[in-house]
Amino acid sequence: MQELVAHLGLGFSVALSMQNIALCFVGALLGTLVGVLPGIGPIATIAMLLPVTFGLEPTSALIMVAGIYYGAQYGSSTTAILLSIPGEASSTVTCLDGHEMAKRGRAGVALGISAIGSFFAGSVATVFVAGLAIPLTSIALRFGPVEFFSLMLMGLVFAAALARGSMFNAVIAIVFGVLLSTIGPDLVTGQLRMTFHVNELADGIDFAILGMGLFGIGEILRNLEHSMSREILKRRIGRLLPGKKELRQSAWPIVRGTMVGAGLGILPGNGAVLGAFASYILEKKIARDPTRFGAGAIEGVAGPESANNAGAQTSFIPLLTLGIPANAVMAIMVGAMTIHGIVPGPQVISANPDLFWGLIASMWIGNLMLLVINLPLIGIWVKLLSVPYRMLFPAIILFCCIGAFSLNGSTVEIALLAAFGLLGYAMSKFGFEPAPLALGMVLGVRMEEALRQSMIISGGDFLIFVTRPISAALLLGAAVLVVIVLVPEIRKRREEVFAEEDD
Amino acid sequence: MTIGPNETGRVGPLRIRSPQRFVAGVVLLGICFLVFWAVADLSSGTVQNMGPGMFPRALAALLGISGTIQIAVSFWLEGQSLEQWSFRGPVLVTAGILLFALTVRPLGLSVAGMLALAVSGFAIQDARPRQVIVFSALVTVACVILFRYLLEMSIPVLVIPGTGIRF
Numbered sequence: 212m213q214e215l216v217a218h219l220g221l222g223f224s225v226a227l228s229m230q231n232i233a234l235c236f237v238g239a240l241l242g243t244l245v246g247v248l249p250g251i252g253p254i255a256t257i258a259m260l261l262p263v264t265f266g267l268e269p270t271s272a273l274i275m276v277a278g279i280y281y282g283a284q285y286g287s288s289t290t291a292i293l294l295s296i297p298g299e300a301s302s303t304v305t306c307l308d309g310h311e312m313a314k315r316g317r318a319g320v321a322l323g324i325s326a327i328g329s330f331f332a333g334s335v336a337t338v339f340v341a342g343l344a345i346p347l348t349s350i351a352l353r354f355g356p357v358e359f360f361s362l363m364l365m366g367l368v369f370a371a372a373l374a375r376g377s378m379f380n381a382v383i384a385i386v387f388g389v390l391l392s393t394i395g396p397d398l399v400t401g402q403l404r405m406t407f408h409v410n411e412l413a414d415g416i417d418f419a420i421l422g423m424g425l426f427g428i429g430e431i432l433r434n435l436e437h438s439m440s441r442e443i444l445k446r447r448i449g450r451l452l453p454g455k456k457e458l459r460q461s462a463w464p465i466v467r468g469t470m471v472g473a474g475l476g477i478l479p480g481n482g483a484v485l486g487a488f489a490s491y492i493l494e495k496k497i498a499r500d501p502t503r504f505g506a507g508a509i510e511g512v513a514g515p516e517s518a519n520n521a522g523a524q525t526s527f528i529p530l531l532t533l534g535i536p537a538n539a540v541m542a543i544m545v546g547a548m549t550i551h552g553i554v555p556g557p558q559v560i561s562a563n564p565d566l567f568w569g570l571i572a573s574m575w576i577g578n579l580m581l582l583v584i585n586l587p588l589i590g591i592w593v594k595l596l597s598v599p600y601r602m603l604f605p606a607i608i609l610f611c612c613i614g615a616f617s618l619n620g621s622t623v624e625i626a627l628l629a630a631f632g633l634l635g636y637a638m639s640k641f642g643f644e645p646a647p648l649a650l651g652m653v654l655g656v657r658m659e660e661a662l663r664q665s666m667i668i669s670g671g672d673f674l675i676f677v678t679r680p681i682s683a684a685l686l687l688g689a690a691v692l693v694v695i696v697l698v699p700e701i702r703k704r705r706e707e708v709f710a711e712e713d714d
Numbered sequence: 715m716t717i718g719p720n721e722t723g724r725v726g727p728l729r730i731r732s733p734q735r736f737v738a739g740v741v742l743l744g745i746c747f748l749v750f751w752a753v754a755d756l757s758s759g760t761v762q763n764m765g766p767g768m769f770p771r772a773l774a775a776l777l778g779i780s781g782t783i784q785i786a787v788s789f790w791l792e793g794q795s796l797e798q799w800s801f802r803g804p805v806l807v808t809a810g811i812l813l814f815a816l817t818v819r820p821l822g823l824s825v826a827g828m829l830a831l832a833v834s835g836f837a838i839q840d841a842r843p844r845q846v847i848v849f850s851a852l853v854t855v856a857c858v859i860l861f862r863y864l865l866e867m868s869i870p871v872l873v874i875p876g877t878g879i880r881f
Binding site: 262263265266379382383386387389390393397399400402404405407428431432435436600601602604605606608609610611612613616617620622623625626628629632633636640641642643659662663666667669670671 | 734737738741742745749752753756760761762763764765766767769770773774776777780794796797799800802803804807808810811812814815816818819823826827830831832834835837838840841842845846849850853854857861865866867868869
C-alpha cells in the first residue's frame with residue numbers, strides 16, 4: 212500500500228509539471244475535437260494526431276497521447292448521445308439511452324453524467340492499474356517465448372470470440388492481419404518478404420497507416436453510402452449538472468460499471484469492448500422497471516459510460532506489463548512509444564520508472580481535464596456537430612493524408628492509406644470487421660518471433676505449448692471461451708446482446 | 715451433380731446459394747496463391763529451425779483452407795447475396811488521396827491539399843460545386859498554417875517547378 216502511494220507520488224511529480232499538464236489538456240482538447248467528428252473513433256484520431264507529438268520528449272509525448280485518447284473517447288460518447296452515431300464499438304450502447312435522453316431535452320444531463328461517471332471510473336481504474344502493475348510485471352518477467360505465444364494466441368482467440376458477427380469471419384480477418392505483419396524483413400535472416408520490390412515496404416507496414424486507412428478512410432467510404440443527413444439536435448442541451456435524484460439513480464450503476472469495465476478491460480483481445488455491453492445488460496436486469504431502458508434511462512448511460520472508461524484504462528495493463536497490446540487502440544500506443552524509442556514491455560517499469568508512473572498518473576489528470584475543461588466547452592462541440600458531413604469528410608481525408616505523409620515522409624504510404632481504405636470498405640461488404648484484422652497485424656510479428664523461438668527450444672515439438680503449465684493454462688482459458696461461445700444457449704444470449712446494439 | 719436439399723425439400727441442382735460467401739472464398743484463395751507465389755524463393759526451413767517462408771506459407775494455407783470451406787459452403791447454405799457497391803465514393807476518395815500522394819512533393823501542400831479536398835469533396839451525392847471549391851481553399855489555408863507554421867512539420871508548402879520557388 213505504502214509502495215503504491217510512493218509510486219503514484221512519483222508519477223504525479225512527473226506528470227504535474229506545468230508543461231505536461233498543458234500538453235495533457237491540449238491533447239484532450241484535440242482528441243475531443245477530432246473524436247467528436249461523426250464516425251471517427253479513437254484509433255483513427257490517435258493515428259491522425261500522432262505527428263503533433265513528434266517534437267516532444269517521450270514522457271510528455273505519451274502523456275499527450277493519453278490525453279488525446281481520453282478526449283477521443285469522450286468525443287465518441289458525445290456524438291453517440293447527440294447524434295446516435297457511435298465513434299467506436301463500445302459507445303454503441305450509449306446511443307440507446309443517451310440519445311433518447313437527448314431527444315427528451317436531457318442531452319446536457321446525459322453528457323454530464325457520462326463525464327462524471329467516466330471520471331469516477333477513471334480514478335478507480337488508475338489505482339487499479341498502479342496496483343496491478345508490479346505483480347503482473349514480475350509474472351511477465353518469468354514468461355518465456357512459449358508462454359508469450361500462448362498468451363497472444365489466447366488474446367486472438369478472445370478477439371475472435373468477442374467480435375461482432377461471424378466468428379469464422381473474425382478468425383479469417385485475424386489470420387489475414389497476421390499475414391500482413393509478415394510483410395517486411397525476416398526476423399532472423401533479414402530477407403525481404405512479400406515486399407514486391409517496393410522499398411517503402413522493406414520495414415513492413417506502419418500500423419498507423421493501417422489504422423487510419425481501415426478505421427478512418429474505410430469508415431468514410433461506408434458513411435458516404437447512406438445519406439448522412441443527420442437529425443441535428445434542435446432542442447436545447449439543457450443543464451449539464453445532474454440533480455440530486457439523478458445522481459442517486461446513477462451512483463450504483465457507476466460503481467458497478469466501473470467494476471465490470473475494469474475487470475473485463477484487463478483481458479487480452481479487446482475485453483474492454485465488452486464492458487459497456489455487460490454493464491448495460493446488468494443494469495437492465497436488476498432495474499425495478501426494465502421497460503425504462505431504451506427510453507432514456509439515466510442508468511443506461513451512467514453504467515456503460517463508466518465501464519467504457521474503466522476498460523479503456525485497464526486495457527493499458529497488458530501493454531505496460533507484458534508489452535502486448537490488448538486492442539487496436541493500444542496498438543497505436545505501441546506505435547507512439549516506438550516512435551519515441553520505448554519498447555513496451557515488463558522492462559519499462561524498472562528501466563524508465565518516471566515514464567511508467569508518469570503515464571499512469573497522467574491517466575487520472577486526463578480524466579480530470581475532461582471533467583473540468585471539456586464539459587463546459589460542450590457548446591463548441593455541439594456547434595461542430597452541426598457542420599454538414601459533406602464538408603467534414605474531405606477535411607478528415609486530408610488530415611489522414613498529412614498524417615500519413617508526416618510519419619516517414621513517404622508518398623507510397625499515402626497510397627497505402629488509400630488501399631487500406633478500400634480494404635476496409637470491401638471487408639464491410641463481405642461481413643468482415645476491421646478490429647480483429649488490426650489486432651492480428653499488431654501481434655503478428657511478436658507471435659512469429661515467439662513461435663520460432665519456442666520451436667528452437669522444443670526441438671520442433673508443438674507439445675511444448677501444453678506441457679508447460681502457464682502456457683497450458685492460457686490455452687485452456689482460450690479453449691473454455693470458445694466452448695462457451697459455441698454452446699447454443701449462451702450463443703443465443705450473445706446474439707441478443709449484439710442485437711440490442713443494432714436497434 | 716446434385717447437392718443439398720433446397721427449400722422445397724427436393725434435391726436441387728448445383729448452384730451458388732450464398733454469393734457473398736462464394737466471392738469471399740474466391741478472394742481468400744486468390745490471396746493464398748498470391749502469397750505462395752510471392753514467397754516462392756524463400757526457404758521454409760524445418761519446424762525446429764523455421765526459415766523466412768514458413769510462417770507466411772502456413773498463414774496463407776490457413777486462408778486457402780478457409781476460402782475452400784467458404785466456397786463449398788456457399789453451394790450448400792442459403793446466404794446473403796452480394797451487396798450493392800457504390801463507385802462514386804470509393805473512386806473519388808481514392809483519386810483524391812492518390813493525387814495528394816503524387817503532388818505533395820513536387821508541388822507542395824497548398825496544391826496537393828486543394829486537389830485532395832476538391833476531388834474527394836465530390837464523393838458525396840449532394841455535393842455543391844461552388845461550396846466544395848470555397849471550402850477546399852479555406853481548409854487548405856488552415857492546414858498550411860496549422861501543420862507548417864504552428865506544428866513546424868517538414869512539409870513543402872508550395873513548389874513551382876522550373877522556377878526554383880519553394881516555400
